[in-house]
Amino acid sequence: MAEENKAFVDEINKALAKSEGITLKELLFSYRGTPYPVTVCSTETFQALENLEARRDDMVLVSYPKCGVNWLIQILNDLIFTTIQGKPVSTELPFIECGDPDKYQVSKKNLLQRMKQILSPRILATHLNYDFLPKSIFKNKAKILVLFRNRKDTAVSFFHFHNNVPNIPSYSSWDEFFSEFMNGKAEQIQSVADRATFQAVKNKAQETYGAVGTVLFRKGIVGDWKNLFTEAQNQEMDAKFKACLEGTKLGAKLKYDVYCKT
Structure with a gap:
């Protein structure tokens, strides 16, 4: 494993270790009405997050879990490395809501925020809702x-991720997961192009992400x-989209009838 990835992989392994022996009910905690995994998130980190000082050249990737953000992180890292040869890789977890609160705080041990020590351009990922994002992201026009x-x-990708990650408690069935997902309780250049195919990223997943790598990039x-x-679940989700997004500008952009219906 490349030395520059070791600290990052260590953080992932720590999160997996925290999952051992806990139940599904114990896995999540609620913060401002939204469930988050206790293995990588904490109330203290959410409170410290507002200290994040965003930069104009930060790239903030926002998505619901299991929408391909880890794949995009790999592509952007490769683009940056191609442009700025020798740029060191950040050892922080890329998701701003994850990790310990000290990365946003000054202490006797860290005289400078760890996030400030990451060279530009930074890649910052998040699964947070719009209202929960640090205000500096908008103020500084990242x-x-x-x-x-x-x-x-x-939904299917999230289900397989949840049931295949080592140590994390699994759902007993797809139907059980689907029910909670619908209720809002499940929570994640040619040379560059050649390395950005899904299979290429999947082949390096274990080196890049450690034990969880092969699960992040499944199909x-x-x-x-x-x-x-x-068919009943298909109709239920179609009805949920119709009730929540049909007729909105966002709903039109998603082209739901084209891509999400049989």
């Missing part, structure tokens, strides 16, 4: 990229939801 994915594929295909959704 670059924001929002990722969308067919929500049915997202990378469109339409996998059809292998698990029942």
Whole structure:
């Protein structure tokens, strides 16, 4: 494993270790009405997050979990490395809501915020809602990229991720997961192009992300939801989209009828 990735992988392994022996009920805690995993998030980190000083050249990747953000992080890291040869890789978890609160605080041990020590351009990822993002992101006009994915594929990808990650408690069935997902309780250049294919990223996943790597990058295909959704579940999610997003500008951009229906 490359030395520059070791600290990052160590952080992931620590999170996996925290999961050992806990139940599904114990895995999540609620902060301002939204559930988060106790293994990588904490109330203290959320409170310290407001100290994040965003930069104009920060790239903030925003998505619901399992929409491809880890894949995009790999592509952007490769683009940056190609442009700025020898740029060191950040040892912090890329998701701003994850990790210990000290990365946003000054202490006797850290005379400078650890986040301030990361060289520009920084890649900052998040699964947070708009209202929970640090105000400096908007004040300093950081670059924001929002990722969308067919929500049915997202649900299936989330289900497999949840049941395949080592130590994390699993759902007993797809139906159990689907019910909680629908209720809002489940929570994640040619040379560059050649390395950005899903298979290329998947092949290096264990080196890059450690034990969780092969689970993060499972298939990378469109339409996998059809292998698990029942017709009733398909209709239920279609109805949920219609009730929540149909007729809105965002709903039109998603082209739900084109990509998310059979």
